[in-house]
Amino acid sequence: xxxxxxxxxxxxxxxxxxxxxxxxxxxxxxxxxxxxxxxxxxxxxxxxxxxxxxxxxxxxxxxxxxxxxxxxxxxxxxxxxxxxxxxxxxxxxxxxxxxxxxxxxxxxxxxxxxxxxxxxxxxxxxxxxxxxxxxxxxxxxxxxxxxxxxxxxxxxxxxxxxxxxxxxxxxxxxxxxxxxxxxxxxxxxxxxxxxxxxxxxxxxxxxxxxxxxxxxxxxxxxxxxxxxxxxxxxxxxxxxxxxxxxxxxxxxxxxxxxxxxxxxxxxxxxxxxxxxxxxxxxxxxxxxxxxxxxxxxxxxxxxxxxxxxxxxxxxxxxxxxxxxxxxxxx
Amino acid sequence: xxxxxxxxxxxxxxxxxxxxxxxxxxxxxxxxxxxxxxxxxxxxxxxxxxxxxxxxxxxxxxxxxxxxxxxxxxxxxxxxxxxxxxxxxxxxxxxxxxxxxxxxxxxxxxxxxxxxxxxxxxxxxxxxxxxxxxxxxxxxxxxxxxxxxxxxxxxxxxxxxxxxxxxxxxxxxxxxxxxxxxxxxxxxxxxxxxxxxxxxxxxxxxxxxxxxxxxxxxxxxxxxxxxxxxxxxxxxxxxxxxxxxxxxxxxxxxxxxxxxxxxxxxxxxxxxxxxxxxxxxxxxx
Amino acid sequence: xxxxxxxxxxxxxxxxxxxxxxxxxxxxxxxxxxxxxxxxxxxxxxxxxxxxxxxxxxxxxxxxxxxxxxxxxxxxxxxxxxxxxxxxxxxxxxxxxxxxxxxxxxxxxxxxxxxxxxxxxxxxxxxxxxxxxxxxxxxxxxxxxxxxxxxxxxxxxxxxxxxxxxxxxxxxxxxxxxxxxxxxxxxxxxxxxxxxxxxxxxxxxxxxxxxxxxxxxxxxxxxxxxxxxxxxxxxxxxxxxxxxxxxxxxxxxxxxxxxxxxxxxxxxxxxxxxxxxxxxxxxxxxxxxxxxxxxxxxxxxxxxxxxxxxxxxxxxxxxxxx
Numbered sequence: 001x002x003x004x005x006x007x008x009x010x011x012x013x014x015x016x017x018x019x020x021x022x023x024x025x026x027x028x029x030x031x032x033x034x035x036x037x038x039x040x041x042x043x044x045x046x047x048x049x050x051x052x053x054x055x056x057x058x059x060x061x062x063x064x065x066x067x068x069x070x071x072x073x074x075x076x077x078x079x080x081x082x083x084x085x086x087x088x089x090x091x092x093x094x095x096x097x098x099x100x101x102x103x104x105x106x107x108x109x110x111x112x113x114x115x116x117x118x119x120x121x122x123x124x125x126x127x128x129x130x131x132x133x134x135x136x137x138x139x140x141x142x143x144x145x146x147x148x149x150x151x152x153x154x155x156x157x158x159x160x161x162x163x164x165x166x167x168x169x170x171x172x173x174x175x176x177x178x179x180x181x182x183x184x185x186x187x188x189x190x191x192x193x194x195x196x197x198x199x200x201x202x203x204x205x206x207x208x209x210x211x212x213x214x215x216x217x218x219x220x221x222x223x224x225x226x227x228x229x230x231x232x233x234x235x236x237x238x239x240x241x242x243x244x245x246x247x248x249x250x251x252x253x254x255x256x257x258x259x260x261x262x263x264x265x266x267x268x269x270x271x272x273x274x275x276x277x278x279x280x281x282x283x284x285x286x287x288x289x290x291x292x293x294x295x296x297x298x299x300x301x302x303x304x305x306x307x308x309x310x311x312x313x314x315x316x317x318x319x320x321x322x323x324x325x326x327x328x329x330x
Numbered sequence: 331x332x333x334x335x336x337x338x339x340x341x342x343x344x345x346x347x348x349x350x351x352x353x354x355x356x357x358x359x360x361x362x363x364x365x366x367x368x369x370x371x372x373x374x375x376x377x378x379x380x381x382x383x384x385x386x387x388x389x390x391x392x393x394x395x396x397x398x399x400x401x402x403x404x405x406x407x408x409x410x411x412x413x414x415x416x417x418x419x420x421x422x423x424x425x426x427x428x429x430x431x432x433x434x435x436x437x438x439x440x441x442x443x444x445x446x447x448x449x450x451x452x453x454x455x456x457x458x459x460x461x462x463x464x465x466x467x468x469x470x471x472x473x474x475x476x477x478x479x480x481x482x483x484x485x486x487x488x489x490x491x492x493x494x495x496x497x498x499x500x501x502x503x504x505x506x507x508x509x510x511x512x513x514x515x516x517x518x519x520x521x522x523x524x525x526x527x528x529x530x531x532x533x534x535x536x537x538x539x540x541x542x543x544x545x546x547x548x549x550x551x552x553x554x555x556x557x558x559x560x561x562x563x564x565x566x567x568x569x570x571x572x573x574x575x576x577x578x579x580x581x582x583x584x585x586x587x588x589x590x591x592x593x594x595x596x597x598x599x600x601x602x603x604x605x606x607x608x609x610x611x612x613x614x615x
Numbered sequence: 616x617x618x619x620x621x622x623x624x625x626x627x628x629x630x631x632x633x634x635x636x637x638x639x640x641x642x643x644x645x646x647x648x649x650x651x652x653x654x655x656x657x658x659x660x661x662x663x664x665x666x667x668x669x670x671x672x673x674x675x676x677x678x679x680x681x682x683x684x685x686x687x688x689x690x691x692x693x694x695x696x697x698x699x700x701x702x703x704x705x706x707x708x709x710x711x712x713x714x715x716x717x718x719x720x721x722x723x724x725x726x727x728x729x730x731x732x733x734x735x736x737x738x739x740x741x742x743x744x745x746x747x748x749x750x751x752x753x754x755x756x757x758x759x760x761x762x763x764x765x766x767x768x769x770x771x772x773x774x775x776x777x778x779x780x781x782x783x784x785x786x787x788x789x790x791x792x793x794x795x796x797x798x799x800x801x802x803x804x805x806x807x808x809x810x811x812x813x814x815x816x817x818x819x820x821x822x823x824x825x826x827x828x829x830x831x832x833x834x835x836x837x838x839x840x841x842x843x844x845x846x847x848x849x850x851x852x853x854x855x856x857x858x859x860x861x862x863x864x865x866x867x868x869x870x871x872x873x874x875x876x877x878x879x880x881x882x883x884x885x886x887x888x889x890x891x892x893x894x895x896x897x898x899x900x901x902x903x904x905x906x907x908x909x910x911x912x913x914x915x916x917x918x919x920x921x922x923x924x925x926x927x928x929x930x931x932x933x934x935x936x937x
Binding site: 221222223225226227228229230231232233235236240243244247318319320 | 668669671696697698699700701702705706708710713714715716717718719720727728731732760762773776777
């Protein structure tokens, strides 16, 4: 087990290192001059522009040698300093991100957990009969193929505009300020529901299909046949098949995190939900490089952490890893 | 004699498999539409051709946008980039994945360990975040660049699958025989292992194709797509940006998303069908 | 009579048509008898075994009647058969090495199985431990995962599990095929022990290794291409076989002490027919050295001597003349 965690940790650390490096590298090696970009938006006369250029170059440390910039970046990172946002000047990037993260977690965690559980149960259920299978499977595939944003837009339109039941933007009503009251909580939930539903539905499709395939595979395994030969009721056979089929689904969850994060970003954009996804869009549109960098870092850290949590969960669930045999392949 | 029989067997089942047939028909339909569509319309995608915000009518089949552009024109012009990204991005992803997977699976040892680490690292970093950062800094972007980037980040899935398959195949007897007889490794890979992997490669390509389309649409939607031209993702972005939702202009955002869901869905269904064709255990009785 | 099988016919459904894997099998297994079932790969041995205990798709029941201890076994009905499985009829499968759930401790799995069949695990535990001792397995096995056991240990565990309820008929499918010679001897010996201690009443031992059967079986039944060829006491089969196929089979076995230079090993030229479209009449006809026109008609499985059954027109002829 130590070996298992050791390997995982080293990969995560390597990835983190790489991610931070890329994050730092890209703005500096891209064509074009970010400062020039920034300045060209402001209508300045030539002299003022020059003065401001040297000012910003110094402020962003672009006048230092490359390696020093790199080291400074790491240093600042460990001090929780991700720079100052230009779009939301003068708020530090870290604060902007920390304000947005709760909304992401509020959307993501229920969406991931519920869709995973429900999807797996449903997939196992669908594998029972041929007829059920034939009707359920296409639905699952269509759901997985649906682009997140489109589902979000459809839901927003159908329930928000046409039926007028749910609001389609913001985290809570614009007329309210955060306050612990039932009306506020109600408003929060109302604004939360549609983005949550968009994410849930698409994820659900994917899990259902995966589980259905795994269950069929497990039901055809030798141990299932042996149980049947010894007269075990179908319930027991299915129970064993389900427990074995769930294991790769856990690993699958870790692998899907990138996709899930993407979906989250998109859905937030559609519903103007103030999470990191929405911030990214705003940052891009306003060319706030520090904010973009910060968002990227946060995403990476979040994903690495989630991966780690899932690895721990896997060890707890698959007895083979605890006994020193690796339960996962590759 | 045996190889010929195998090919015919696959063709026999392939032509009869419902999922494969339906999926293929849907994809081909859109492909034809992409090719022929521009000829069905007199307008240019971004031209202002008529009254704004019109619902579908006999004159404007898919209605008009808030600027009076013809939605149908945008739609058919936007189909082509989807296929372009699918082929270039998906193809590149499959190619890289195939190479990495083959080499890692066949060589084993240190080479495998190293490639494994690379694959895992790229897997963990969400491709999208990477594309985000890169695209944000490029001021001019085209479809081809977008496709290439997608291909460069989407290959780990295929690499893993191909590697696992290569592993299991290279330990089989007929490969050992080839090795014993002194065949060069490269020849072994191409003549003994690859034909057995054709099914995996085809399926991997289909998945990459669909995946590439989805990623490209997402990028376009956020505003990181190509700076010129029109695509289905861009259509949806404009729709949301310019108030199609509160104005209830469903004809603007429903068709592009529906087309993508249909194409990608059809591809996934085709994939399941292919799996049944290649894997006799799954075939319906 | 312990087991009585009449005209059992089972086909496999495939997209290309029905594979006629088992054709009109009729035989009996007496109380306490260990009957060996031998034949080439693909002759229908496992099909026969599965027909008796786990007849499910793609197998299709065509016709026949199976009676165990004067009770009819509804082999075509998966649900109804559950009543008989494990208690009356049990199997040690060909895939015994993989027969246990890899993610469940063996003791836990056994408890689950027993409880699901309304048998108290607690009450059965002492007997279970006694059986483990019988096969020389430590009680710790119950606390382990299948992956922690060797092939031979897994085999013995499955043997104990399958016979836990003292079934009337035990079917042992290729239980020695994957083992080394010394373990083979031990396992074969255990099977006889089980029968002697009444852990099972009678047994059908399926194998392609006739030498094992010579050691432990009371009688041997030979199958060819889905049809029964011959059944007789072990002695009769080995020393005085009647069916041409059996004769050639016995002759092709290498004998200890005989050198190749003195006596070349003989095989049977040709290969078994495909059962998708089997030849009419006796299916051994095309490879048989003594076939004649009557062989175009399917020979019945008849008792030509006491306890000696054969399906061969030539032998019937000889018998008639004698």
